[in-house]
Amino acid sequence: MKIKRFFAKDMRTALKEVKDELGVDAVIMSNKKLANGVEIVAAVDYDKAAPKVAAQPQRNAEPRAQAPQQSMHNFVRPEPQRAKPEPQAKVADSLQALLERQSPRPRSPELASMFSQSGIDTTDNYQEPAAQPRTKNMFIPESAAPVRPQTQADSLGFDDLDRDFDDLDSPVTARPQNKNNESEEMTTMREEMNAIRQLLEHQVSGLMQQDMARRDPTRACMVDRLVGMGIDKEVAQQMACFVPDDVSRQQGWKALLTMVEDQMQTTNNEILRQGGVYALVGPTGVGKTTTVAKLAALGAQKYGADKVALITTDTYRIGAYEQLATYGRIIGCGVKQVKDANELAEVLYHLRNKRLVLIDTAGMSQRDLRLTEQLNTLMRNQRVDIRSYLVLSATAQINVLQETVRHFKKVQLSGCIFTKLDESLSLGEIISIAIQNRLPIGYLTNGQRVPEDIRVANAEKLVKKAEQLYLKRTKAQHSRHQAVAPSTVGMYD
Template sequence: MKIRRFYGKDMRDALSQVKEELGGDAVIMSQKKVGDGIEVVAAYDKEPTKSAVQPQAQPQAKAQSSVTPLRQKSDTLSSQAKASPSLSEIIGDEGQDSLRALLEKQGAIPSQPQTTSEPGPQTQPVADPKPVPSQAQPAAQQGSMDDIRQELASLRNVLEFQVSGLMKQQRQQERPLHDYLIERLKQMGISESLAEEVVSYTPPNCEERDAWKFLLKLLANKIHTSNNDIVRNGGVVALVGPTGTGKTTTIAKLAAQYARRHGGDKVALITIDSYRIAAYEQLATYGKIIGCQVKKAATSEELSDLLYQFRNKGLVLIDTAGFGQRDARLIKQLDTLSQSSYASINHYLVLAANAQRQVMTHTLDTYGQIPLKGCILSKLDECYSLGEAVSVAIEQRLPVSYLTDGQRVPEDIKAADAKYLISCAARLYKQFALGAAKTQRAVNSAVSI
């Protein structure tokens, strides 16, 4: 196959040259705009016959042909078409219409308006429409390239999915126990990356029951806890987190536990929540029950003054407003905490353990603008799975300080224990995930029968 380039003032002129030089067997490979004209790349399998190939005219002949009337030029092309097979004769009417539609879609030639034929006297031939402006052709070419890129990306995604499926099948055949354990951990809520990591440490030639116990112990060893540091060490502590995670109730539980050990006069509560209705009144009610002072701060200056006023207290707990990760007011609140220059504030993030893994991850990314001392997992009594919270705590390397599992003050709070947390996660997995799987298998078997 040989390739030749043709240059014309527009696409119609270039195609005419291809037809005259190479005949109807030529294949259009590409077209692009160059200078004030169009460059067309055409390919042909064999040398064109002498009847199809027209000798190149001299410059004087080209100049003379440029001034030839349109009717005379069309008559010449018609006579040449009779001498050699044309492109339209080879591909037929339908192929010609398809080729023209493709070229119009790519912006190579202008589209022709549709006309309806009505009986009547013969009219004069209509002049050719004006060519598309040259500025529209690069946009059309760019659109075609974007479509090709999208198709290639879709094909790549499908191929990657198929390859991953083949690799998974191969892994199941080579290491069936490892794949089974990974699936169990994923059903428990553990992320796939963490599950593959811990399963890789499973001893070889280990039974399934022993391997499962080994994995649970390994997960427990990966969880960091702070050993009741708030009640044990005291200081200035601020609880932050999204709305509805139970920050105010958790503050009341911590204050009550500290007051039991050291007395109510050693505890002080501060709220900087000026958005929620009756936020101060709710905290003040807890303060009256515990027997501690409760104050409200609207700015960082007021917060610094109150911290100086409570400098002799053993524990000062700061209640913050709950905002979503995309709320602009959250940044203002975090600035208020970070600009308080009197005392060092220990920030603890309160996370609802029944939230989705992505929600907890994005929450950590947002509140990571301030240094976090640890986290408090709330609403354990409302969970159907704890693996998500365990995965986030391990992967983000965030210590777990306390666990809350109810609304009672101060009973429903305990210092975090890694073994207890993993045992709760395993118990929820057996209670809900395995039960649902057995029910689904029973339904599938009944349907198959």
């Protein structure tokens, strides 16, 4: 028994190689589809194959028309010592029969030339029904194709190979289970590639930081201090690049803090200085109502209580109007409640003679679907120019602050107000938010007292306060981790 493995770009080429090298007596043992072609394992009886290849007398060649009528006994000889003649026309006819059973597809030019050299008629007489699947016992009418006798190729297993060949050529969509498996494999591969990419990015970033610390340790130290203050790392690295090289460490740090101050924008007390209509928007729990009361009290001190008015659009929270009305009675100014854009426009028209009108909006999460409706209420008003200030808590996470700014930017923001500075341990986050979003800072609040706990934003004071909090936190961490070494005197006595 002689067993050999064949590799080819397609099934037809592989079958031709099997026929040329082992003859039609070869038995296909297995076939497999590879990435770049197909693989066939074929076997043949070595004793029978050798003499057959050695001698093929011309006297046994029969005309092609008579080949299908011969019996299988004409091709098999009982004497093992004699060569078994195989007509060339019969060999070609077996390969032709194999190809005729395939679905009607255009043949390649190589196959057409091979048949033309062998003198074989390549006209396809068999027409397969389009809507019927191919099965082993499929009934074919006589008008569709002539009856073909069983050939030696069928007895050698080429019929099973034909079905396997159809399975290889069938589209993947015909096998949903395999498609699902491939989809899961692709998903797993993508996850692994993303993990590798993140690992490489992390390693490259670490190498760059180490290289920067080695080449310029002073600049790297300043970046670490800014990051320790809570400022975004990218912002810190960009600013550190502009620090002069020929300065001392202390001078470079002062220059870096000055650059941070210059990047910040403030509104210079716009609300109380200019007056007008202002709406305070923001998520729930950041202190919008208390901030409105503080600004209203300061406005009453400057313009008089009769020139200040308060409006609330909060119809969701229980007691929202009553809370603002209580502040209004204490300050001595009027308070109105509106439900939609039409009522807001009407109330603003009646309050057109007021010097300062403050609108307290309902506190909603940046992911609340009702937020769009509330913001549209402010944007639809065409009669009065309403300036919006975003109120943010200094205790919120940096990612929460970024997402809040992104959602509330649907309305044109004139500035922002940071609250709860007295509860925050770091102020670098709000500085980064203001710089990255080019959002002017209007006011800062640091308590619940009305109107004492509110300050006009000042960039220099805010940066200095952020540095003080950083130094205080660093000192506390150092003292907490510093431990006294235990005494070893008399331990081993």
